[in-house]
Amino acid sequence: MKIKFSLIYLIITVLLFLTEVVIATVLKHNFFVRAYLGDVIVVMLLYSFVKSFVKMNNQKLILGIFIFSCLIELAQYFNIAERLGFQKGSFMYIVIGNSFSWIDILCYAFGCVLLFIWVKMNQPE
Numbered sequence: 874m875k876i877k878f879s880l881i882y883l884i885i886t887v888l889l890f891l892t893e894v895v896i897a898t899v900l901k902h903n904f905f906v907r908a909y910l911g912d913v914i915v916v917m918l919l920y921s922f923v924k925s926f927v928k929m930n931n932q933k934l935i936l937g938i939f940i941f942s943c944l945i946e947l948a949q950y951f952n953i954a955e956r957l958g959f960q961k962g963s964f965m966y967i968v969i970g971n972s973f974s975w976i977d978i979l980c981y982a983f984g985c986v987l988l989f990i991w992v993k994m995n996q997p998e
Contacts, residue, residue: 883925886925912984935989
């Protein structure tokens with residue numbers, strides 16, 4: 874792992890973040906997009922954010938993001954946002970989330986598989 878800034882990944886991060894904001898605000902009534910597509914995209918957002926500042930093994934990063942996502946989901950099972958004192962509707966309450974779902978874990982896994990395929994297809998031989 875090596876600290877290395879990447880403008881391309883930072884731009885991708887900003888675009889993915891804006892996509893998540895649109896999903897959370899404009900498309901909030903579209904159940905499929907809000908419940909599933911947002912979770913697939915969020916792992917890509919995390920990947921691009923890390924790659925904006927760190928050069929590291931792609932497969933390890935993808936695995937780490939999946940594990941991190943599962944840990945956040947597990948924290949939701951234990952209502953960690955409420956236990957930490959975050960008010961419903963607050964920024965941190967929304968970021969951490971408030972409801973555990975196995976489907977979310979499947980969406981994170983699907984997003985990580987898409988990332989893995991993208992990385993493999995774009996690796997120089």
